[in-house]
Amino acid sequence: MRTIHHSAAPSRGATSLHSEDAVTDSHRPVMLEESLAGLSVRAMPDAIYVDGTFGRGGHSAAILDVLGAQGFLHAMDQDPDAVTAAKLRFGERGNFRIHHRNFGELGELARDCGMVGQISGILLDLGVSSPQFDDAERGFSFLRDGPLDMRMDPSSGEPASAWINRADAEEIADVLYQYGEERLSRRIARRIVEARIETPILRTTQLADIISRAMSGPRQKIHPATRSFQAIRIFINRELDVLPRALQSAAEVLAPGGRLAVISFHSLEDRIVKRFMRDARGTGPDDAKKAELKRVSRAFPSDAECAINPRARSAVLRVAERVS
Numbered sequence: 001m002r003t004i005h006h007s008a009a010p011s012r013g014a015t016s017l018h019s020e021d022a023v024t025d026s027h028r029p030v031m032l033e034e035s036l037a038g039l040s041v042r043a044m045p046d047a048i049y050v051d052g053t054f055g056r057g058g059h060s061a062a063i064l065d066v067l068g069a070q071g072f073l074h075a076m077d078q079d080p081d082a083v084t085a086a087k088l089r090f091g092e093r094g095n096f097r098i099h100h101r102n103f104g105e106l107g108e109l110a111r112d113c114g115m116v117g118q119i120s121g122i123l124l125d126l127g128v129s130s131p132q133f134d135d136a137e138r139g140f141s142f143l144r145d146g147p148l149d150m151r152m153d154p155s156s157g158e159p160a161s162a163w164i165n166r167a168d169a170e171e172i173a174d175v176l177y178q179y180g181e182e183r184l185s186r187r188i189a190r191r192i193v194e195a196r197i198e199t200p201i202l203r204t205t206q207l208a209d210i211i212s213r214a215m216s217g218p219r220q221k222i223h224p225a226t227r228s229f230q231a232i233r234i235f236i237n238r239e240l241d242v243l244p245r246a247l248q249s250a251a252e253v254l255a256p257g258g259r260l261a262v263i264s265f266h267s268l269e270d271r272i273v274k275r276f277m278r279d280a281r282g283t284g285p286d287d288a289k290k291a292e293l294k295r296v297s298r299a300f301p302s303d304a305e306c307a308i309n310p311r312a313r314s315a316v317l318r319v320a321e322r323v324s
């Protein structure tokens with residue numbers, strides 16, 4: 001297999017897909033109480049928090065409720081729609097600011113705002129929000145017909161359609177396998193390349209049909225395009241490249257005693273978080289460069305939460321604290 005430019009290797013078994021079957025109409029914050037407890041949010045005049053994934057602000061709202069008029073919350077999102085929602089929802093507040101930035105730029109943001117080493121808590125609630133899935137025009141959904149885009153930030157990078165019509169079969173197969181753990185990756189990739197000779201692949205349901213036909217066989221629990229769409233989304237948004245950069249920056253910009261809380265939805269990203277929190281404890285070969293973290297907790301959503309919000313089913317929350 002050729003190495004594509006992202007880093008994580010495929011794993012077998014533990015993956016839980018952030019399946020569209022589980023998407024709700026509005027974005028319900030996942031593991032809200034656990035996240036607040038993990039971050040140990042406190043209303044203090046000098047408390048600074050960063051919500052790196054504003055979405056529709058479920059977690060931000062809860063942090064602001066605890067802060068009241070004290071402290072400050074910086075929120076980031078790479079999606080302009082999330083930024084607009086943030087301005088509408090909290091624009092009037094004196095202790096809130098939304099930044100249209102990728103959380104991979106957390107270190108730069110902390111430097112720009114003069115808060116390196118002073119942040120009390122950083123939250124990353126990874127992946128795509130329900131409003132992004134639900135809006136057919138964003139191209140994330142294999143159930144809703146729309147342009148095959150899949151960029152969380154439509155002003156950056158290329159839409160999925162540009163890549164899928166250009167990449168060779170080997171590259172497509174590698175992406176489907178590495179980021180979707182799709183065992184039929186080669187067969188699907190061949191069918192994609194054959195199909196686009198006839199007509200360019202520009203729509204979500206067009207791609208979903210090609211994948212479904214390539215996978216004809218016994219019916220599975222999830223839609224046949226679930227793994228492939230997840231893979232293409234992760235690849236197009238460089239999700240597994242950005243995450244390690246964000247984690248490293250988070251460790252460096254936290255205050256001593258500050259908390260990092262990360263909610264992951266599939267094993268590829270959870271593995272990156274787990275290893276980072278383990279190795280950033282000063283035990284790695286290059287620990288001189290590392291801020292020291294200690295692991296605080298790992299939590300899963302309750303059965304009650306999963307019953308109300310099926311999207312929470314695959315979530316894992318990990319929390320670490322900067323000790324020095």
Ligand SMILES: C[S@@+](CC[C@H](N)C(=O)[O-])C[C@H]1O[C@@H](n2cnc3c(N)ncnc32)[C@H](O)[C@@H]1O
Nearest residue numbers: 029053055056057058059077078079102103125
């Ligand atoms: C799961 S949602 C977060 C939901 C949020 N916690 C809430 O309660 O509404 C993830 C959000 O993070 C954003 N996002 C994902 N990756 C990002 C990145 N690398 N940089 C900035 N924002 C990102 C997405 O655009 C999306 O709005």
